Amino acid sequence: MAGLGRAGRSASSEQQPSKALSRAPPAAAGPGEKLRRKGARGHPPKGGPAEQQTKRPFASGIRARGPTRGGNRGAAQTFFSSSMASPKKKLQGLVAATITPMTEHGEINFSVIGQYVDYLVEEQGVKNIFVNGTTGEGLSLSVSERRRVAEEWVTKGRNKLDQVVIHVGALSLKESQELAQHAAEIGADGIAVIAPFFLKPWNKDVLINFLKEVAAAAPALPFYYYHIPALTGVKIRAEELLDGIQDKIPTFQGLKFSDTDLLDFGQCVDQNRQRQFAFLFGVDEQLLSALVMGATGAVGSTYNYLGKKTNQMLEAFEQKDFSSALNHQFCIQRFINFVLKLGFGVSQTKAIMTLVSGIPMGPPRPPLQKASREFIDNAKAKLKSLDFLLSTDLKDGNFESCS
Numbered sequence: 001m002a003g004l005g006r007a008g009r010s011a012s013s014e015q016q017p018s019k020a021l022s023r024a025p026p027a028a029a030g031p032g033e034k035l036r037r038k039g040a041r042g043h044p045p046k047g048g049p050a051e052q053q054t055k056r057p058f059a060s061g062i063r064a065r066g067p068t069r070g071g072n073r074g075a076a077q078t079f080f081s082s083s084m085a086s087p088k089k090k091l092q093g094l095v096a097a098t099i100t101p102m103t104e105h106g107e108i109n110f111s112v113i114g115q116y117v118d119y120l121v122e123e124q125g126v127k128n129i130f131v132n133g134t135t136g137e138g139l140s141l142s143v144s145e146r147r148r149v150a151e152e153w154v155t156k157g158r159n160k161l162d163q164v165v166i167h168v169g170a171l172s173l174k175e176s177q178e179l180a181q182h183a184a185e186i187g188a189d190g191i192a193v194i195a196p197f198f199l200k201p202w203n204k205d206v207l208i209n210f211l212k213e214v215a216a217a218a219p220a221l222p223f224y225y226y227h228i229p230a231l232t233g234v235k236i237r238a239e240e241l242l243d244g245i246q247d248k249i250p251t252f253q254g255l256k257f258s259d260t261d262l263l264d265f266g267q268c269v270d271q272n273r274q275r276q277f278a279f280l281f282g283v284d285e286q287l288l289s290a291l292v293m294g295a296t297g298a299v300g301s302t303y304n305y306l307g308k309k310t311n312q313m314l315e316a317f318e319q320k321d322f323s324s325a326l327n328h329q330f331c332i333q334r335f336i337n338f339v340l341k342l343g344f345g346v347s348q349t350k351a352i353m354t355l356v357s358g359i360p361m362g363p364p365r366p367p368l369q370k371a372s373r374e375f376i377d378n379a380k381a382k383l384k385s386l387d388f389l390l391s392t393d394l395k396d397g398n399f400e401s402c403s
Contacts, residue, residue: 094300095300129161129165130256130299169226180214191215191224197231204236224253259282269294280297282300291314304353351371
């Protein structure tokens with residue numbers, strides 16, 4: 001979740017899959033300015049494709065929003081004869097795996113999503129989002145709810161967010177295709193799909209055939225594979241899956257790699273260096289290691305409330321200040337390690353986000369249960385001790401600032 005290393009581990013404590021990268025302008029601006037600058041979703045990016053492809057990792061850009069894209073309702077061969085979807089801007093930097101806010105009665109609280117967008121952009125410096133994934137409880141929502149959640153994020157994020165990627169994975173191919181078409185119709189910037197995890201694909205070809213059918217439903221959108229084997233039980237290595245994948249899925253643009261297998265991740269990068277894929281790492285506490293191996297971005301739940309701290313790590317890494325980058329990563333790890341020992345998953349993520357942002361995230365959907373008062377109190381104390389919250393009410397000797 002807070003990436004995926006965590007999602008896999010939290011699944012056992014919550015008894016269900018729980019899951020859960022800023023972007024900047026032209027290269028002339030310094031890294032700090034890149035991460036601070038707001039996106040402007042209605043303005044075209046500067047320079048042609050060659051310039052866009054040479055942007056440094058984690059440089060955040062101004063994303064263009066074109067006219068609403070229509071979904072494909074034709075056969076799969078129409079998909080293959082169509083031109084390959086190309087993102088207006090490569091997805092890179094931090095992508096927040098968004099939480100789905102709910103009322104105390106378990107209904108979706110759409111009223112706070114606009115405030116949530118502003119918080120991510122203005123307080124955390126995060127301008128890309130991944131909607132309806134594990135952290136967003138996407139697979140606990142009905143299809144109609146997933147459509148409405150996607151619509152709200154796209155609408156409220158217009159002219160504020162850089163990219164909105166919608167997770168459309170489902171056990172039913174037809175539902176995934178419907179959600180993919182809908183994402184295109186509302187003007188999303190990309191779609192992502194998890195492997196079906198009840199009746200599982202048993203080899204690479206079977207999985208690619210499923211993914212191809214979903215991608216064909218939205219041929220104008222960049223397509224990302226959501227690799228999270230700890231929760232799906234689909235153990236097909238990402239390295240194997242990526243071999244020749246664009247020949248089968250022309251719109252394929254990258255993957256969200258939510259696994260702790262850095263050998264597999266490294267080989268994904270190494271064997272696809274000539275391709276402009278987005279390699280989005282999904283284990284927040286291991287992000288620095290993934291950057292060294294070529295990650296171009298990261299999707300995770302902690303970027304909802306630790307985005308500012310993680311952006312500091314990205315700036316230090318970009319400036320080759322590896323000592324500072326390591327200190328930032330260790331600081332983040334202290335918090336994650338602490339909450340993992342308490343039991344950490346979607347429920348606890350919602351509680352922490354409420355605590356840090358002040359925006360009510362509400363309880364999770366059953367069978368998950370809301371975080372305990374004890375967890376919230378302990379997490380609050382730890383956040384304060386690490387200087388992630390105001391520490392004015394801390395007792396002497398409890399402060400361990402990571403600044």
